[in-house]
Amino acid sequence: MEAQVINIMTYEVIGSKDKAVAVIAYGVKTPKKLAKNIMKTHKNIKSVLQKTGERTGVYRIHPCKLLAGNKNTEVIHKENGFSIKVDPQKVYFSVREAEERQHIANMVKSGEKILIMFSGANPFGIAIKKKHSDVYITSVEINPAAVAYANKNNKLNKINRVRNICADIRHAKLEKFDRIIMPLPETAISFLDAAYHFAKKGANIHVYTFNRSFNEAARDVADTCHMFNIKCHKVGEHKVLPYGPGIYKFRIDLKV
Ligand SMILES: C[S@@+](CC[C@H](N)C(=O)[O-])C[C@H]1O[C@@H](n2cnc3c(N)ncnc32)[C@H](O)[C@@H]1O
Structure with a gap:
Protein backbone atom coordinates (compact mmCIF):
# COMPACT_ATOMS: atom_id res chain seq x y z
CA MET A 1 0.00 0.00 0.00
CA GLU A 2 1.33 3.46 -0.86
CA ALA A 3 1.33 6.39 1.58
CA GLN A 4 -2.08 6.66 3.24
CA VAL A 5 -2.53 10.39 3.77
CA ILE A 6 -6.17 10.81 4.68
CA ASN A 7 -6.42 14.38 5.86
CA ILE A 8 -3.03 16.00 5.76
CA MET A 9 -4.11 18.94 7.91
CA THR A 10 -5.54 16.79 10.71
CA TYR A 11 -3.28 13.75 10.79
CA GLU A 12 -0.82 11.81 8.71
CA VAL A 13 -0.31 8.08 8.51
CA ILE A 14 3.13 6.47 8.41
CA GLY A 15 3.41 2.75 7.68
CA SER A 16 1.91 -0.02 5.61
CA LYS A 17 -1.28 -2.03 5.22
CA ASP A 18 -0.06 -4.32 8.03
CA LYS A 19 1.08 -1.78 10.60
CA ALA A 20 0.83 1.99 10.61
CA VAL A 21 0.86 4.85 13.06
CA ALA A 22 -1.35 7.93 12.79
CA VAL A 23 0.13 11.22 13.95
CA ILE A 24 -2.48 13.86 14.80
CA ALA A 25 -1.45 17.48 14.25
CA TYR A 26 -0.60 19.78 17.14
CA GLY A 27 -3.61 21.76 18.38
CA VAL A 28 -6.37 19.52 16.94
CA LYS A 29 -9.43 19.66 19.23
CA THR A 30 -10.90 16.46 20.74
CA PRO A 31 -7.89 14.36 19.72
CA LYS A 32 -8.90 11.35 21.87
CA LYS A 33 -12.23 11.05 20.05
CA LEU A 34 -10.42 11.33 16.71
CA ALA A 35 -7.87 8.69 17.80
CA LYS A 36 -10.69 6.28 18.68
CA ASN A 37 -12.36 6.87 15.29
CA ILE A 38 -9.09 6.40 13.41
CA MET A 39 -8.39 3.07 15.15
CA LYS A 40 -11.96 1.90 14.54
CA THR A 41 -11.96 2.79 10.82
CA HIS A 42 -8.41 1.80 9.81
CA LYS A 43 -7.46 -1.66 11.05
CA ASN A 44 -3.82 -1.23 9.98
CA ILE A 45 -3.35 1.71 12.36
CA LYS A 46 -2.03 0.19 15.56
CA SER A 47 -1.05 3.41 17.38
CA VAL A 48 -2.23 7.01 17.40
CA LEU A 49 0.13 9.77 18.51
CA GLN A 50 -0.50 13.49 18.81
CA LYS A 51 2.17 16.11 18.28
CA THR A 52 2.44 18.19 21.46
CA GLY A 53 4.63 20.90 19.98
CA GLU A 54 6.75 22.03 17.06
CA ARG A 55 9.82 20.06 15.96
CA THR A 56 12.59 20.70 18.46
CA GLY A 57 16.29 20.21 19.02
CA VAL A 58 19.08 19.22 16.70
CA TYR A 59 17.28 15.98 15.74
CA ARG A 60 14.16 17.89 14.54
CA ILE A 61 11.66 15.47 16.12
CA HIS A 62 8.09 16.36 17.09
CA PRO A 63 7.37 15.79 20.77
CA CYS A 64 4.39 13.38 20.80
CA LYS A 65 2.10 11.64 23.25
CA LEU A 66 0.42 8.29 22.72
CA LEU A 67 -3.37 8.67 22.55
CA ALA A 68 -4.35 5.12 21.65
CA GLY A 69 -2.96 1.70 20.78
CA ASN A 70 0.46 0.11 20.97
CA LYS A 71 3.35 2.08 22.47
CA ASN A 72 5.75 0.47 19.97
CA THR A 73 5.49 2.97 17.10
CA GLU A 74 8.18 1.53 14.79
CA VAL A 75 6.70 0.98 11.29
CA ILE A 76 7.79 0.21 7.75
CA HIS A 77 6.53 2.97 5.48
CA LYS A 78 5.91 2.13 1.81
CA GLU A 79 6.72 4.83 -0.74
CA ASN A 80 7.14 4.64 -4.53
CA GLY A 81 8.28 1.00 -4.50
CA PHE A 82 10.67 1.17 -1.54
CA SER A 83 10.40 0.78 2.24
CA ILE A 84 11.52 3.03 5.08
CA LYS A 85 11.68 1.58 8.58
CA VAL A 86 11.28 4.36 11.10
CA ASP A 87 9.94 5.27 14.52
CA PRO A 88 8.58 8.82 14.24
CA GLN A 89 9.16 9.28 17.97
CA LYS A 90 12.92 8.74 17.54
CA VAL A 91 13.72 10.02 14.03
CA TYR A 92 12.56 12.80 11.69
CA PHE A 93 10.35 11.49 8.90
CA SER A 94 7.74 13.19 6.73
CA VAL A 95 5.44 11.36 4.31
CA ARG A 96 4.68 14.73 2.71
C1 LIG B 1 14.76 17.89 8.51
S1 LIG B 1 15.54 16.36 9.04
C2 LIG B 1 15.67 15.52 7.47
C3 LIG B 1 15.95 14.06 7.62
C4 LIG B 1 15.92 13.26 6.29
N1 LIG B 1 16.79 13.85 5.30
C5 LIG B 1 14.52 13.13 5.77
O1 LIG B 1 14.23 13.76 4.75
O2 LIG B 1 13.72 12.40 6.36
C6 LIG B 1 17.18 16.95 9.35
C7 LIG B 1 18.11 15.94 9.99
O3 LIG B 1 19.40 16.56 10.15
C8 LIG B 1 20.01 16.03 11.31
N2 LIG B 1 21.07 17.00 11.68
C9 LIG B 1 20.90 18.21 12.28
N3 LIG B 1 22.08 18.84 12.41
C10 LIG B 1 23.03 18.02 11.89
C11 LIG B 1 24.45 18.13 11.72
N4 LIG B 1 25.12 19.21 12.14
N5 LIG B 1 25.11 17.12 11.11
C12 LIG B 1 24.43 16.02 10.67
N6 LIG B 1 23.08 15.85 10.82
C13 LIG B 1 22.39 16.84 11.40
C14 LIG B 1 18.87 15.86 12.29
O4 LIG B 1 19.16 14.92 13.29
C15 LIG B 1 17.71 15.42 11.37
O5 LIG B 1 17.60 14.01 11.32
Whole structure:
Protein backbone atom coordinates (compact mmCIF):
# COMPACT_ATOMS: atom_id res chain seq x y z
CA MET A 1 0.00 0.00 0.00
CA GLU A 2 1.33 3.46 -0.86
CA ALA A 3 1.33 6.39 1.58
CA GLN A 4 -2.08 6.66 3.24
CA VAL A 5 -2.53 10.39 3.77
CA ILE A 6 -6.17 10.81 4.68
CA ASN A 7 -6.42 14.38 5.86
CA ILE A 8 -3.03 16.00 5.76
CA MET A 9 -4.11 18.94 7.91
CA THR A 10 -5.54 16.79 10.71
CA TYR A 11 -3.28 13.75 10.79
CA GLU A 12 -0.82 11.81 8.71
CA VAL A 13 -0.31 8.08 8.51
CA ILE A 14 3.13 6.47 8.41
CA GLY A 15 3.41 2.75 7.68
CA SER A 16 1.91 -0.02 5.61
CA LYS A 17 -1.28 -2.03 5.22
CA ASP A 18 -0.06 -4.32 8.03
CA LYS A 19 1.08 -1.78 10.60
CA ALA A 20 0.83 1.99 10.61
CA VAL A 21 0.86 4.85 13.06
CA ALA A 22 -1.35 7.93 12.79
CA VAL A 23 0.13 11.22 13.95
CA ILE A 24 -2.48 13.86 14.80
CA ALA A 25 -1.45 17.48 14.25
CA TYR A 26 -0.60 19.78 17.14
CA GLY A 27 -3.61 21.76 18.38
CA VAL A 28 -6.37 19.52 16.94
CA LYS A 29 -9.43 19.66 19.23
CA THR A 30 -10.90 16.46 20.74
CA PRO A 31 -7.89 14.36 19.72
CA LYS A 32 -8.90 11.35 21.87
CA LYS A 33 -12.23 11.05 20.05
CA LEU A 34 -10.42 11.33 16.71
CA ALA A 35 -7.87 8.69 17.80
CA LYS A 36 -10.69 6.28 18.68
CA ASN A 37 -12.36 6.87 15.29
CA ILE A 38 -9.09 6.40 13.41
CA MET A 39 -8.39 3.07 15.15
CA LYS A 40 -11.96 1.90 14.54
CA THR A 41 -11.96 2.79 10.82
CA HIS A 42 -8.41 1.80 9.81
CA LYS A 43 -7.46 -1.66 11.05
CA ASN A 44 -3.82 -1.23 9.98
CA ILE A 45 -3.35 1.71 12.36
CA LYS A 46 -2.03 0.19 15.56
CA SER A 47 -1.05 3.41 17.38
CA VAL A 48 -2.23 7.01 17.40
CA LEU A 49 0.13 9.77 18.51
CA GLN A 50 -0.50 13.49 18.81
CA LYS A 51 2.17 16.11 18.28
CA THR A 52 2.44 18.19 21.46
CA GLY A 53 4.63 20.90 19.98
CA GLU A 54 6.75 22.03 17.06
CA ARG A 55 9.82 20.06 15.96
CA THR A 56 12.59 20.70 18.46
CA GLY A 57 16.29 20.21 19.02
CA VAL A 58 19.08 19.22 16.70
CA TYR A 59 17.28 15.98 15.74
CA ARG A 60 14.16 17.89 14.54
CA ILE A 61 11.66 15.47 16.12
CA HIS A 62 8.09 16.36 17.09
CA PRO A 63 7.37 15.79 20.77
CA CYS A 64 4.39 13.38 20.80
CA LYS A 65 2.10 11.64 23.25
CA LEU A 66 0.42 8.29 22.72
CA LEU A 67 -3.37 8.67 22.55
CA ALA A 68 -4.35 5.12 21.65
CA GLY A 69 -2.96 1.70 20.78
CA ASN A 70 0.46 0.11 20.97
CA LYS A 71 3.35 2.08 22.47
CA ASN A 72 5.75 0.47 19.97
CA THR A 73 5.49 2.97 17.10
CA GLU A 74 8.18 1.53 14.79
CA VAL A 75 6.70 0.98 11.29
CA ILE A 76 7.79 0.21 7.75
CA HIS A 77 6.53 2.97 5.48
CA LYS A 78 5.91 2.13 1.81
CA GLU A 79 6.72 4.83 -0.74
CA ASN A 80 7.14 4.64 -4.53
CA GLY A 81 8.28 1.00 -4.50
CA PHE A 82 10.67 1.17 -1.54
CA SER A 83 10.40 0.78 2.24
CA ILE A 84 11.52 3.03 5.08
CA LYS A 85 11.68 1.58 8.58
CA VAL A 86 11.28 4.36 11.10
CA ASP A 87 9.94 5.27 14.52
CA PRO A 88 8.58 8.82 14.24
CA GLN A 89 9.16 9.28 17.97
CA LYS A 90 12.92 8.74 17.54
CA VAL A 91 13.72 10.02 14.03
CA TYR A 92 12.56 12.80 11.69
CA PHE A 93 10.35 11.49 8.90
CA SER A 94 7.74 13.19 6.73
CA VAL A 95 5.44 11.36 4.31
CA ARG A 96 4.68 14.73 2.71
CA GLU A 97 8.17 14.87 1.17
CA ALA A 98 7.70 11.77 -1.04
CA GLU A 99 7.27 13.85 -4.21
CA GLU A 100 10.34 15.95 -3.45
CA ARG A 101 12.42 12.79 -3.01
CA GLN A 102 11.34 11.77 -6.52
CA HIS A 103 12.21 15.23 -7.93
CA ILE A 104 15.75 14.85 -6.58
CA ALA A 105 16.07 11.22 -7.74
CA ASN A 106 15.02 12.34 -11.25
CA MET A 107 17.86 14.91 -11.40
CA VAL A 108 20.58 12.38 -10.52
CA LYS A 109 22.87 11.11 -13.32
CA SER A 110 24.37 7.67 -13.72
CA GLY A 111 27.55 6.97 -11.68
CA GLU A 112 27.41 10.11 -9.52
CA LYS A 113 29.01 10.34 -6.08
CA ILE A 114 26.36 11.91 -3.86
CA LEU A 115 26.52 13.39 -0.36
CA ILE A 116 23.30 13.58 1.63
CA MET A 117 23.79 15.87 4.60
CA PHE A 118 21.21 15.63 7.43
CA SER A 119 20.05 12.27 6.08
CA GLY A 120 17.76 10.98 8.88
CA ALA A 121 16.62 7.39 8.18
CA ASN A 122 17.85 8.11 4.63
CA PRO A 123 14.64 8.27 2.57
CA PHE A 124 16.42 10.50 0.00
CA GLY A 125 19.24 7.97 -0.34
CA ILE A 126 16.88 5.03 -0.80
CA ALA A 127 14.68 6.94 -3.28
CA ILE A 128 17.78 7.80 -5.37
CA LYS A 129 19.21 4.27 -5.21
CA LYS A 130 15.92 2.76 -6.35
CA LYS A 131 16.23 4.77 -9.61
CA HIS A 132 20.03 4.66 -10.06
CA SER A 133 21.67 1.49 -8.80
CA ASP A 134 25.15 2.63 -9.99
CA VAL A 135 25.51 5.76 -7.84
CA TYR A 136 27.63 6.01 -4.66
CA ILE A 137 25.90 7.62 -1.71
CA THR A 138 27.38 8.94 1.52
CA SER A 139 24.80 9.95 4.12
CA VAL A 140 25.74 11.96 7.21
CA GLU A 141 23.39 12.23 10.16
CA ILE A 142 23.96 13.30 13.78
CA ASN A 143 21.14 11.27 15.43
CA PRO A 144 22.42 7.71 16.17
CA ALA A 145 18.86 6.29 16.14
CA ALA A 146 18.35 7.68 12.64
CA VAL A 147 21.64 6.17 11.42
CA ALA A 148 20.61 2.78 12.88
CA TYR A 149 17.39 3.01 10.85
CA ALA A 150 19.33 4.11 7.74
CA ASN A 151 21.46 0.94 8.02
CA LYS A 152 18.31 -1.18 8.46
CA ASN A 153 16.82 0.53 5.39
CA ASN A 154 19.85 -0.47 3.28
CA LYS A 155 19.15 -4.11 4.17
CA LEU A 156 15.39 -3.83 3.81
CA ASN A 157 15.73 -2.43 0.29
CA LYS A 158 18.68 -4.71 -0.61
CA ILE A 159 20.87 -1.84 -1.72
CA ASN A 160 24.62 -1.41 -1.61
CA ARG A 161 27.11 1.45 -2.11
CA VAL A 162 25.27 3.53 0.51
CA ARG A 163 27.49 4.52 3.43
CA ASN A 164 25.72 5.88 6.53
CA ILE A 165 27.95 7.95 8.82
CA CYS A 166 26.89 9.12 12.28
CA ALA A 167 28.52 12.54 12.65
CA ASP A 168 28.04 16.25 12.82
CA ILE A 169 28.58 17.23 9.18
CA ARG A 170 30.90 20.03 10.32
CA HIS A 171 33.33 17.44 11.73
CA ALA A 172 33.01 14.80 9.00
CA LYS A 173 36.15 13.96 7.01
CA LEU A 174 34.98 13.20 3.49
CA GLU A 175 36.07 13.26 -0.14
CA LYS A 176 34.49 15.45 -2.84
CA PHE A 177 31.10 14.82 -4.48
CA ASP A 178 29.17 15.43 -7.72
CA ARG A 179 25.91 16.24 -5.93
CA ILE A 180 25.12 17.43 -2.41
CA ILE A 181 21.65 17.42 -0.87
CA MET A 182 20.96 19.61 2.19
CA PRO A 183 17.49 18.77 3.62
CA LEU A 184 17.58 20.81 6.85
CA PRO A 185 15.49 23.86 5.91
CA GLU A 186 15.78 25.58 9.31
CA THR A 187 19.56 26.04 9.09
CA ALA A 188 20.94 24.36 5.93
CA ILE A 189 22.04 27.72 4.51
CA SER A 190 24.50 28.15 7.36
CA PHE A 191 26.18 24.88 6.27
CA LEU A 192 26.78 26.04 2.68
CA ASP A 193 30.50 26.53 3.43
CA ALA A 194 30.72 22.83 4.44
CA ALA A 195 28.82 21.80 1.29
CA TYR A 196 31.19 23.88 -0.87
CA HIS A 197 34.17 22.27 0.82
CA PHE A 198 32.85 18.82 -0.23
CA ALA A 199 31.82 19.89 -3.77
CA LYS A 200 33.74 18.98 -6.94
CA LYS A 201 34.01 21.64 -9.63
CA GLY A 202 30.70 21.47 -11.52
CA ALA A 203 28.87 19.84 -8.58
CA ASN A 204 25.16 20.40 -7.97
CA ILE A 205 24.06 21.54 -4.51
CA HIS A 206 20.39 21.39 -3.46
CA VAL A 207 19.78 23.57 -0.41
CA TYR A 208 16.43 23.80 1.40
CA THR A 209 15.17 26.87 3.23
CA PHE A 210 11.97 28.27 4.80
CA ASN A 211 10.97 31.63 3.33
CA ARG A 212 8.01 33.70 2.21
CA SER A 213 8.87 33.84 -1.49
CA PHE A 214 11.25 32.59 -4.18
CA ASN A 215 12.94 36.01 -4.13
CA GLU A 216 13.61 35.90 -0.38
CA ALA A 217 14.88 32.31 -0.58
CA ALA A 218 17.21 33.08 -3.49
CA ARG A 219 18.44 36.29 -1.83
CA ASP A 220 19.26 34.50 1.47
CA VAL A 221 21.19 31.81 -0.40
CA ALA A 222 23.03 34.38 -2.56
CA ASP A 223 23.96 36.51 0.49
CA THR A 224 25.33 33.46 2.31
CA CYS A 225 27.34 32.34 -0.72
CA HIS A 226 28.77 35.86 -0.94
CA MET A 227 29.64 35.85 2.79
CA PHE A 228 31.43 32.48 2.51
CA ASN A 229 33.08 33.44 -0.82
CA ILE A 230 31.37 30.45 -2.50
CA LYS A 231 31.67 30.49 -6.29
CA CYS A 232 28.46 29.05 -7.70
CA HIS A 233 25.34 30.09 -9.58
CA LYS A 234 21.67 29.32 -9.22
CA VAL A 235 20.37 26.81 -11.79
CA GLY A 236 16.93 26.05 -10.37
CA GLU A 237 14.34 26.68 -7.69
CA HIS A 238 11.28 24.84 -6.45
CA LYS A 239 8.47 25.50 -3.97
CA VAL A 240 8.37 22.19 -2.07
CA LEU A 241 5.56 22.47 0.49
CA PRO A 242 3.65 24.99 2.57
CA TYR A 243 5.11 25.16 6.09
CA GLY A 244 3.10 27.76 8.04
CA PRO A 245 0.97 30.83 7.34
CA GLY A 246 2.71 32.51 4.38
CA ILE A 247 5.85 30.37 4.81
CA TYR A 248 7.01 27.70 2.37
CA LYS A 249 9.82 25.24 2.11
CA PHE A 250 11.90 26.13 -0.97
CA ARG A 251 14.69 24.27 -2.71
CA ILE A 252 17.40 26.32 -4.40
CA ASP A 253 19.62 24.42 -6.87
CA LEU A 254 23.20 25.67 -7.21
CA LYS A 255 26.01 24.73 -9.59
CA VAL A 256 29.61 25.10 -8.44
C1 LIG B 1 14.76 17.89 8.51
S1 LIG B 1 15.54 16.36 9.04
C2 LIG B 1 15.67 15.52 7.47
C3 LIG B 1 15.95 14.06 7.62
C4 LIG B 1 15.92 13.26 6.29
N1 LIG B 1 16.79 13.85 5.30
C5 LIG B 1 14.52 13.13 5.77
O1 LIG B 1 14.23 13.76 4.75
O2 LIG B 1 13.72 12.40 6.36
C6 LIG B 1 17.18 16.95 9.35
C7 LIG B 1 18.11 15.94 9.99
O3 LIG B 1 19.40 16.56 10.15
C8 LIG B 1 20.01 16.03 11.31
N2 LIG B 1 21.07 17.00 11.68
C9 LIG B 1 20.90 18.21 12.28
N3 LIG B 1 22.08 18.84 12.41
C10 LIG B 1 23.03 18.02 11.89
C11 LIG B 1 24.45 18.13 11.72
N4 LIG B 1 25.12 19.21 12.14
N5 LIG B 1 25.11 17.12 11.11
C12 LIG B 1 24.43 16.02 10.67
N6 LIG B 1 23.08 15.85 10.82
C13 LIG B 1 22.39 16.84 11.40
C14 LIG B 1 18.87 15.86 12.29
O4 LIG B 1 19.16 14.92 13.29
C15 LIG B 1 17.71 15.42 11.37
O5 LIG B 1 17.60 14.01 11.32
